[in-house]
Amino acid sequence: MRAVSAEASPPHAPALRAEGIVKRFGEREALRGVSFEARSGEVLAVIGPNGAGKTTLLEIVAGAQEADGGTVTRPPGGVGWVPQRLSVYTRLTVEENLRLFARLEKLERPQEAVARMLDITGLLSNPDVVLLDEPSAALDPRQRARFWVVAERLVQDGAAVLFTTHDVAEAERHADRVLVIADGEMLFDGTAQELRAAGHGEPGEDLEMAVVRFLKERGH
Numbered sequence: 518m519r520a521v522s523a524e525a526s527p528p529h530a531p532a533l534r535a536e537g538i539v540k541r542f543g544e545r546e547a548l549r550g551v552s553f554e555a556r557s558g559e560v561l562a563v564i565g566p567n568g569a570g571k572t573t574l575l576e577i578v579a580g581a582q583e584a585d586g587g588t589v590t591r592p593p594g595g596v597g598w599v600p601q602r603l604s605v606y607t608r609l610t611v612e613e614n615l616r617l618f619a620r621l622e623k624l625e626r627p628q629e630a631v632a633r634m635l636d637i638t639g640l641l642s643n644p645d646v647v648l649l650d651e652p653s654a655a656l657d658p659r660q661r662a663r664f665w666v667v668a669e670r671l672v673q674d675g676a677a678v679l680f681t682t683h684d685v686a687e688a689e690r691h692a693d694r695v696l697v698i699a700d701g702e703m704l705f706d707g708t709a710q711e712l713r714a715a716g717h718g719e720p721g722e723d724l725e726m727a728v729v730r731f732l733k734e735r736g737h
């Protein structure tokens with residue numbers, strides 16, 4: 518765990534900025550000029566229908582995929598990314614998995630890279646921004662609770678955490694801000710309360726219903 522030090526970003530300092538991100542797959546425009554900012558110590562939820570572009574956005578922000586337009590400004594401490602389809606082989610140990618991927622990534626000294634990763638982190642390298650693509654989708658309630666304890670520790674240490682989910686209640690429970698994306702467009706950026714109001718939800722009403730109305734009114 519990173520100790521909070523003089524070097525840690527002050528709370529609420531901008532940690533990441535994406536501006537006008539465009540991504541095309543052939544004819545399909547998966548992202549149509551998406552912009553957002555994440556600040557240090559902040560949790561952002563990204564919600565939106567299947568195929569909205571959430572995974573593509575995270576991949577571009579993580580640097581795993583090139584955008585066709587726009588800019589991403591990343592923090593000096595780097596961006597950590599847990600992909601939606603986490604490619605680990607359960608019959609291999611953590612070290613064997615790391616070694617395999619170090620080779621697949623054609624790192625020059627795979628053994629050294631693996632040792633360094635295991636050493637620094639005990640897995641997570643305390644990046645300034647953590648991107649989690651549907652992190653809780655396959656977790657049972659107890660595992661989910663444990664997961665959020667770990668994530669909130671990262672936030673307390675000053676990381677910005679951005680996660681995608683189809684669980685609107687989870688977004689409301691854990692995120693300071695909710696981003697709604699549909700068909701490659703960022704439709705909303707604000708608090709869960711503001712989103713409920715934008716979807717004509719009554720205070721106390723399930724946010725999910727308000728989100729469905731919000732999307733429908735905008736043609737999704």
Ligand SMILES: Nc1ncnc2c1ncn2[C@@H]1O[C@H](COP(=O)(O)OP(=O)(O)OP(=O)(O)O)[C@@H](O)[C@H]1O
Nearest residue numbers: 542545547565566567568569570571572573574601
């Ligand atoms: N490698 C690819 N080649 C072609 N089309 C792609 C590729 N990756 C994504 N797409 C398309 O881009 C759009 C956005 O996909 P993306 O996976 O980012 O959506 P998503 O919001 O993460 O969806 P889900 O909620 O199902 O995870 C979809 O229309 C998808 O079919």
Ligand SMILES: [Mg+2]
Nearest residue numbers: 571572573601
């Ligand atoms: Mg996805």
